[in-house]
Amino acid sequence: MLELAILGLLKERAMHGYELRKQLGQKLGFFWTVSFGSLYPTLKKLERRGVVEKFFPGDQTSRRKQVYRITAAGEAEFLELLTEGAHSAWEEDKFPLRLAFFRHVGPETRIRLLERRKAYLEDKLDEGRRVLNRARRGMSDTYTLSLMRHGVETTEHDLAWLDTLITAERATLSDGKAAGAAAPAGAIAEPGAPEDPRPTEELQTK
Amino acid sequence: MLELAILGLLKERAMHGYELRKQLGQKLGFFWTVSFGSLYPTLKKLERRGVVEKFFPGDQTSRRKQVYRITAAGEAEFLELLTEGAHSAWEEDKFPLRLAFFRHVGPETRIRLLERRKAYLEDKLDEGRRVLNRARRGMSDTYTLSLMRHGVETTEHDLAWLDTLITAERATLSDGKAAGAAAPAGAIAEPGAPEDPRPTEELQTK
DNA sequence: TCCCGCTATATCGACGCGATACATCGCGGC
């Protein structure tokens, strides 16, 4: 949910609410657009829980531009949400959100999450095909039928895309091993580089 | 929203809540799964508003099988919701729902709705491409980029599908006119054949 | 100077979701 998105963005750099929304729009605009009605209450809740905190880089005394920063507890919760997190329902339609923060976890975890997603889509595809075939021999108007066909095609396209991601990930894994890299990386991002020098660098509003 | 779905299904035949959910799962399972937590309250609200009514209040004293039926007012509201309805936001991600009831409106209305959807997706695609290009020349990790690319591709696929629907619809229109059919049909389903089983007949993907 | 549009924070009501509870029915196993 929103918490994961906020923590993920704040992990990359400190921001205020308005900016969080803009960044999220850039990253996930295709799939999701957060509303302020969700953002600000959630931000407050996160602050109360101690996973983010207000951060004043200087003279800002007035109530203007509330910059937030992630805490250590927040970092932990972020990884928890990203890699585990309640399965089944909500996690699946927020998969793009997880993917957007993939660089914060190790290759093994990435593959695990990709495979889980793949299994889910395969189930959905099977079910879709079954319903489609049942509908074909029977009534059902043209539009419903076309809708079902399109759904099946879209899911097939998604699966093909997932496969390319998995393939690329496995290649990365082999390369790393072949090159003798010392990064098995349990299930978490490489501990040697938690502050990747340039996660965003160029991002300013304008 | 849910109201449109309920009215549309009840227009086809009287049903009770549980059955509504099942039917909807069949028609739109790929895009949407209604929950009882939405269904029953909405059903009650619709009854209070007088657009649906209980059908078998007779001997049933206990809470068992409450069959609902659409009223004349409901029919009117259904068409209103289907063809007009608050634009911009919610209507767009519920487009499949509209399509599922397309056979209840005339070809001109169908084309109008399809064109509107197309314009929306074209806007989204342009915006997506712009963000993608900006992200390409700059930072952004592999995953975010792949996500954006996939979003663009999916939208292109959706647009292509829409085009086949529009083409087929125009063909139907010409055929009807060429055959001298007496159905200009203002903007509403042909009154002579409200239960036309197959509006276009031949539309299959390949 | 005044107005407009962007930045920025905040709240409200509505609504759909998932979980849960609670009945009834039918059917197959033992």
Next chain:
DNA sequence: GCCGCGATGTATCGCGTCGATATAGCGGGA
């Protein structure tokens, strides 16, 4: 014969998100 269990069926609760809206400082252009 009766027992359990899964499918049918209705209903409610809390929560998270949404869209609309309010407010206010800010900078730029006519």
